[in-house]
Amino acid sequence: MATESMTMKDRPMAKGKPGHLYMQTNEVKNTIVRYERRADGSLVELERIATGGAGSGVYKPISGQESAPNAFEGAASIILSPDRRFLFTTNGGDNSVSSFRVSEDGRLTLLDVQSTGNPVEGKSGTAKSLAFAPSSRTLFVLHSFGPDHLRMMTVDAExxxxLRPDRHTVNTYSKRNRVSTMVVVAPNEELVLVGTTFDEPIAHTGFYPDGSPMLWVQRAGGAMHSIASNAPDPDGLAAFPLHKDGSLGTARFYDAKGGSPFYLAFLNKRPDTFIIGYAVGDGCSVCTIGKDGTLNIGDLVKIDTSAGVPTELCWLAVSPDDRTVYATNFGYSNICSYHINGGGLEIARDPACPKVPGDGTARGLNGTVTSGPSDSWISTDGAFLYQIYGNASKLVGYATQPDGSLMEVTSVTIPYNSPQGLAGF
Structure with a gap:
């Protein structure tokens, strides 16, 4: 690839709008790292602000590993309110949420820290994903473990x-230990969607001698069954009706048409359309919400899986013009890209950037040694994509290219294995 052969000196200088980027360290004493984002895409760390809560550190609750990247296996653990007045972050270690005021120059002021209401059982909690419904000022907080996966808070004008008393689950009658990953509020604020990863935590199944987790359990009668959600049982995506007061109706479970529908990303200019990234399905699909509120799940478009399955294609970033979606592959230590062509997807570049090596201690579900890439964020002008590589202790910035490829322009050192979440403006 051109991105591999070019030297830094040969690369054309990318230009975008300067701004701000935020990441949580997820250390036991959790902090938010505030970066200045310069016009050339480079990052300058400005400060670290304590959240007042605890992260899970390097410990990974869903697998029980003492140290592993993507520690609480989630997405969108940091979000900004649509008016950019407030930043919210989870504190996965003690199951709490922190709110900050965001000044015009990007500075943060801690306003509040509140428990999600779910007790911490064991070494760490699992509060992991946030979504905000501005019309009812409702903040949704998703946890890896249930039964009360989804808790809710009201955010006042300051x-x-x-904490609200509401509590909701993505468990079903036959699946009492599901692991959820991400909560999203539909742009019309009529649905709340929740993606899932596993029907049983990895900690319940164990590990192979090479350190990679087992994906199968033996059921009564001797049959082997995948613990990946929606593989094969067609119920991996939950959709809750969202009422005007912020309360939720009864969940409807959908066949997501792929294993582990991990990440949900709405398009920017088509509020009835979203993309699913499948951790075990090894690809993405385009989905729509019908006028009656039902979900229509499109065909899964897979990436090249010759390096082993599952690829753990998990996190997504949609370009502001809705033409490209960038998909992070945890198992492959890289990113691939798709072009959005009307109603469907086609591979743009696979991979879109070179593999980023870690320290050799972490393995994906397919046994591949991984640097543990997790959350990503694309700048609001679409010029730069930023990617966490936890096991490499790096936050890497790429200049986006018209063909879907990515050109590295910056890299900063971050804490080992634990960091989660990216948000900016």
Whole structure:
């Protein structure tokens, strides 16, 4: 690839709009790292602000590993309110949420820290993903483990948080230990969607001698069954009706048409359309919401899986013009890209960037040694994509290219294995 052969000196200088980027360290004493994002895409760390809560550190609750990247296996653990007045972050270690005021120059002021209401059982909690419904000022907080996967808070005009009594599950009658990954509010604020990864935590199944987790359990009668959600049982995507007061109706479970529908990303200019990234399905699909509120799940478009399955294609970033989606492959230590062509997807570049090596201690579900890439964020002008590589202790910035490829322009050192979440403007 051109991105591999070019030297830094040969690369054309990318230009975009300067701004701000935020990441949580997820260390036991959790902090938010604030970066200045310069016009050339480079990052300058400005400060670290304590959240007042605890992260899970390097410990990974869903697998029980003492140290592993993508520690609480989630997405969108940091979000900004649509008016950019407030930043919210999870504190996965103690199951709490922190709210910050965001000044015009990007500075953060801690406003409040409140428990999600779910007790911490064992070494760490699992509060992992956030979504905000501005019309009812409702903040949704998703946990890896249930039964109360989804808790809710009200955000007042000053950014203070108040826990609501509501509690919802993505468990079903036959699946009592599901692992959820991400919560999203539909742009019309009529649905709340929740993606899932596993029907049983990896910690319940164990590990192979090479350190890679087992994906199969033996059921009564001797039959082997995948613990990946929606593989094969067609119920991996939950959709809750969202009422005007922020409360939720009864969930409807959909066949997501691929294993582990991990990440949900709505398009920017088509509010009825979203992309699913499948951790075990090894690809993406385009989905729509019908006028009656039902979900229509499109065909899964897979990436090249010759390096082993599952690829753990998990996190997505949609370009502001809705032409490209960038998909992070945890198992492959890289990113691939798709072009959005009307109603479907086609591979743009696979991979879109070279593999980023880690320290050799972490393995994906397919046994591949991984640097543990997790959350990503694309700048609001679409010029730069930023990617966490936890096991490499790097946050890497790429200049986006018209063909879907990515050109590295910056790299900064971050804490080992634990960092989660990216948000900016």
């Amino acid at each position: 950014g203070k948080l108040k």
